[in-house]
Amino acid sequence: MQSNASNLSATAPLKQAGGGASILLDVLYLFAAVLLTPYFLYRRFIKKKQSAPFSAKMGHIPDRAAGRKRVWIHAVSVGEATAAETLIKALKKQMPDVDVVVSTTTVTGQEVAQKRYGADSVFYYPNDLSISVKRALDRVKPSIIVLMELEVWPNMTAEAAARGIPCVVVNGRVSPRAGRRYQQFWFLVGPSFNRIHRWLVQTDEYASRLKTLGVPAEKVEIAGNIKYDAIDATLAETERAPARAAVGMPADATVLVGGSTHPTEEPELLRAYAALRGGSCPFLRLILVPRHPERAGDVAAEIAAAGFACVRRSDIRGKGLDAAIAAIPTDKRDSWVLLIDTVGELKNMYKAADIAFIGGSLIPHGGQNIMEPCGLGVPVIHGPHMHNFNDAMDILHSVNGAVEVTRETLQPQLEKLLRDLPHARQTAARAREAFIKHQGATHRAVEYISSQIQ
Numbered sequence: 495m496q497s498n499a500s501n502l503s504a505t506a507p508l509k510q511a512g513g514g515a516s517i518l519l520d521v522l523y524l525f526a527a528v529l530l531t532p533y534f535l536y537r538r539f540i541k542k543k544q545s546a547p548f549s550a551k552m553g554h555i556p557d558r559a560a561g562r563k564r565v566w567i568h569a570v571s572v573g574e575a576t577a578a579e580t581l582i583k584a585l586k587k588q589m590p591d592v593d594v595v596v597s598t599t600t601v602t603g604q605e606v607a608q609k610r611y612g613a614d615s616v617f618y619y620p621n622d623l624s625i626s627v628k629r630a631l632d633r634v635k636p637s638i639i640v641l642m643e644l645e646v647w648p649n650m651t652a653e654a655a656a657r658g659i660p661c662v663v664v665n666g667r668v669s670p671r672a673g674r675r676y677q678q679f680w681f682l683v684g685p686s687f688n689r690i691h692r693w694l695v696q697t698d699e700y701a702s703r704l705k706t707l708g709v710p711a712e713k714v715e716i717a718g719n720i721k722y723d724a725i726d727a728t729l730a731e732t733e734r735a736p737a738r739a740a741v742g743m744p745a746d747a748t749v750l751v752g753g754s755t756h757p758t759e760e761p762e763l764l765r766a767y768a769a770l771r772g773g774s775c776p777f778l779r780l781i782l783v784p785r786h787p788e789r790a791g792d793v794a795a796e797i798a799a800a801g802f803a804c805v806r807r808s809d810i811r812g813k814g815l816d817a818a819i820a821a822i823p824t825d826k827r828d829s830w831v832l833l834i835d836t837v838g839e840l841k842n843m844y845k846a847a848d849i850a851f852i853g854g855s856l857i858p859h860g861g862q863n864i865m866e867p868c869g870l871g872v873p874v875i876h877g878p879h880m881h882n883f884n885d886a887m888d889i890l891h892s893v894n895g896a897v898e899v900t901r902e903t904l905q906p907q908l909e910k911l912l913r914d915l916p917h918a919r920q921t922a923a924r925a926r927e928a929f930i931k932h933q934g935a936t937h938r939a940v941e942y943i944s945s946q947i948q
Contacts, residue, residue: 502517513682514656515624515649523623541787544601550618551599564593566636567764570939571932572837573644573863574595577665579610581640584940592947595634599645602787605769606838613744622647631657639946640939641690644672651689660946664939665720666695669860673703684708691946692699697885710868715942718935719885725929726841727845727871737845742815747779748848748912751822753840753874754785754862755853759877760793763851764831765802767906770811771829775912783834785853785862790835805838844870849911849918852876856901868895869924873911873918889932895925921947 512938513852527534537543558564565585570576575598583592596611597619598604607616617634620626627650638656646663676683687709694717695701701714718748737744743749752763760782767780780802784793784920790806797804803826809818822830833854834843844850850867854860855877864886867874880887888894910920 513652515627515653517708519625519649520623522627522661523621526851528871537938543812544788545888546599546601546604546618548799551626552623553620553626553633555617555620555630555633556614557595557633558595558635560635560872562593562635563589563591564595564635564638565638565943565947566595566597566634566937567602567608567640568597568645569642570598570619571600572606574866574899575603575607575610576596577724578642581664581720581934582611583944584936587945588940589944591635595636601644602837609838617838622648622649624653627653631659634854638662638943640943643667643889646683646690647866648686651686655689660691661689662692662694662942662946663690663693664943665935666693666698667700668695668703668707670703673707676707680708688713692942694935694942696935699884704787708914715938716934717938718933719865720939721863721865721886721929722929723934723936725865725926725933731844737842740815740842741781741846742805742819742836743779743846744777746914747777749773749779749781750908751781751843751847751851751867752785752851753783753844753853753867755782755793755851756785756857756859757789757792758882759851759853760784760796761800762856762901762904764802765798766908768800769804769905770909770912774909778912779832780944781832781834781846783840783853787835787837790833794833797831797833801827804833806834807831807834811836833876841870844872848871848915849908850874852880855880856904864890864896865929868922871919871922871926873897873910873915873922874925875904875907877901886929889928890925893924893928895921895928896919 499608500876538545567578567579567582578596582594596616598607598874599619604618620630631653636659639659641661641663643665644663652659690713690919693704693709693714695714696719698716701716704714705711738745738749752760763780771778784790789931794804803822805818813838819827844867850872852861852862852864852874858879860882861876861880864874864883878898878900897907897911
């Protein structure tokens with residue numbers, strides 16, 4: 495994974511003649527928007543999904559000062575915005591005179607990014623219409639655009655290339671499914687992929703997939719996974735008690751956290767929770783953190799249907815912990831389930847955990863970030879569908895660092911871990927050490943980015 499950024503010119507490419515964002519693409523986008531209008535209405539009014547402000551998506555964002563070097567980092571949603579933190583810290587440390595700004599696509603990503611990086615440094619990524627990207631580039635005035643994981647759009651890359659602004663993909667990944675889709679539509683996406691100045695990808699698998707698609711080999715570098723660098727290997731046992739107390743988990747409880755859960759997974763965890771509390775683990779407590787906070791109402795209903803009282807994190811924030819717990823019927827105060835209906839708190843919930851379940855893995859979604867709880871030394875269980883994190887899973891399998899379950903084996907495997915927590919923590923320690931050995935991707939990314947804006 496050695497970086498070869500030093501072999502490249504440290505000067506950004508000269509401004510290209512012609513080119514730039516295309517009105518023809520605008521016509522295609524508008525045609526697609528008309529076809530997808532029923533879907534957008536369904537998401538907005540039936541699924542109650544929030545949308546970014548229209549004006550911001552049209553590039554109406556704060557105008558930034560000219561004459562300064564500026565790194566624009568784009569992180570689509572919560573996962574990318576969180577993963578970008580180590581990169582942003584490293585860039586500011588190495589280049590303190592360079593502005594670093596962050597864009598997101600989703601509302602939840604925006605909330606997390608503003609909380610972590612400050613509202614003045616965060617804005618919404620524009621729609622890929624020519625007028626939007628031109629306006630956004632005029633106002634941001636970036637020296638380089640850094641795209642987290644992928645998110646390569648034709649008009650943006652074309653307009654950036656025409657202005658001589660290099661685009662680099664950091665922490666790049668292309669799943670088998672995405673690779674097949676890009677192959678089918680390469681005539682559309684190929685030019686934008688080839689405008690990327692550099693692809694810093696996580697694994698050899700992703701590098702090979704890009705080359706097979708048609709990206710020149712000299713533009714692709716295996717740099718590793720930045721999420722390994724985000725692993726917090728310094729968590730002390732003394733931090734667990736405050737993390738639990740903040741959300742009302744008793745000091746003597748054993749805490750199970752369902753992290754980034756998806757539909758049908760919460761009922762499975764609730765069934766296991768009920769059985770274990772009624773059997774060998776009477777002091778077990780459960781925290782559910784749905785991947786999408788807008789599902790909180792549905793999850794609260796599932797908690798009630800399982801026979802448990804539900805306390806929402808938003809109620810604890812609004813009313814205070816004592817008042818939120820006082821509202822619970824007396825006979826349910828030793829078994830209530832905490833529902834996290836706010837964003838940006840998953841890491842703190844993992845800090846409170848004795849065992850963590852990785853959501854999105856009992857269904858064919860492909861799993862969620864397994865590195866974060868492992869990095870905190872928390873034993874993890876996951877379902878059979880973790881293909882979004884093949885590299886991380888290969889590392890975990892090599893050290894026997896996690897436990898795979900199915901819907902049928904979830905309860906017995908949990909009981910086995912809970913009966914022997916010291917052994918479970920040894921498993922977690924192996925996972926953490928294995929991930930730490932794979933750190934270094936952030937340094938490689940910073941080295942390349944700095945070489946392009948010196």
